[in-house]
Amino acid sequence: MDLELFKERTRHFKLQTQVLLTDVQSAFDSQNMKKYVTPKVDSFNWEYYHTLEDIYQWMSDLAVQNPERVELRTIGQSVEGRDIQAVLIKKEKGKANVIIDGGMHGNEWISTVFVTFLIKRLVYAKGEDDILYDLANKYHWYLIPVVNPDGFDYSIKHDRLWRKNRRIFSTGEGVDLNRNFEHNFGKYGTSANVKDDNYGGTEPFSEPESKALAGFITSKRDRLKFYISFHAYGQKIIIPYDDRVQHVENFSEMDNYAKQAILRMYRLNGVKYGVGTIYDTLGLRASGSSTTWVKKNFKTKYVITFLLRDNGSYGYALPNEQIRPTCEETLQGLVELMTARPRRIRSDLFNAAQKPGNTIKS
Structure with a gap:
């Protein structure tokens, strides 16, 4: 459809439109990557995006150079x-477990970047950040930067907007891994059409990636205190359950802690976040998500989804200059969330820091 025809139809149906990016391809092209120079772990930085090969090589080098602190597992x-x-x-x-993941969707590069940033800051927290060092020593941390390596690699080399894994069917390609977990599978916010971005697969855990993550989480379930999954975009902190309208279990506690995290992020960079269930914040319900599956099956106390920058101006084309600020503010929010205690939140302060709902997928 050409631009003039599109404008004509929006006027006909009295739809409001707003131009966010005049040249999306140029925005994608400006998302620069920098080659990692192995084994110089300090050459891996957070001013650039990185390929799957470089992320894995950096992780390997980090483990080799810090054997007393870091172990790499497949x-x-x-x-x-x-x-x-x-x-x-x-x-x-004897310590409780924390599981962090990113890169469940191939096109959500900033989620993968943040998890690598968190790995680095945890490993080198001593003498740099006392609070983070205390957290690093309080838990077993398991961090998975790229749950969907095929989709991530494909989004770099072939299709920047590729979301799903790379399962090939006769009628289409790919499964949305965050619709492939076993809880109300296929009921809400998912599709049975393989061509759709939110196609959930033929059955729960039909995909090796979701099955691997679920198996790993299950193996750590007895002492699992935090499960936090990072996605993009939308600037939201999402509290389970994704398939419910009602607030249940420890929602109020998590809402209070999330608001404290949002205020801390706002004070740092002025970024605005929303908080609530996926229905509260995005106006939809979703089945088959990893966070809802964990919360339902293991009653893990603290389960959260972060939707990172931005709010839609760039979307998946988040420019390089926003990488480090995103990582820094998210780290501050995560630390606040994990160390928060119940306290009264002043509504006037939080309203200034809160972002209203929108319609971004998670």
Whole structure:
């Protein structure tokens, strides 16, 4: 459809429109990557995006150079046979577990970037950040930067907007991994059409990536205190359950902690976040998400989805100059969330820091 015809039809149906990006391809092209120089772990920085190969090489080098702190584990393989790798920040036995993941959707590059940023800050927290160092020593940290390595690689080399994994069907390609977990599978916010971005697969855990993540989480379930999944975009903190309208279980507690995190992020960079269930914040329900599956099956106390920058102006084309600010503010929000205690939130302060709902997918 050409631009003039599009404008004519929007006028006909009395639809309001707003131009966010005049040249989306140029915005994607400006998302620069920088080659990692192995084994110089300090050459991996957060002013650029990185390829899957460089992320994995950096993780390997980090483990080799910090054997007392870092262990690299493979939790499974993708459809195309790529490893799904996790970093363990080692601590003595008896500590509770924290599982962090990113890159479940191929096109959400900033989620993968943040998890690598968090790995680096946890490993080198001593002498740099006392609060983060305390958290690093309080838990076993398991961090999975790229749950969907095939989709991430494909989005870099072939289709910047590729969201799903790379399962090939006779009628289409790919499964949305965050609709492939087993809870109310296929009921809300998902599609049975393989051509759709939110196609949930033929059955729960039909995909090796979701099955691998679920198996890994299950193996840590007894001491799992936090499960936090990072996505993009929309600037939201999402509290389970994704398939419900009602607020249940410890929603009020999590809402209070999330608001404290949002205020801390706002004070740092002026970024505005919303908080609530996916229905509260996005006006929809979703089945088959990893966070709802964890919350339902294991009653894990603290389960959260972060939707990182931005609010739609750039979307998946988030420019390089926003990478480090996003990582810094998200780290501050995460630390606040994990160390928060119940307290009264002044509505006037929070209203200034809160972003209203919109319609971004998670």
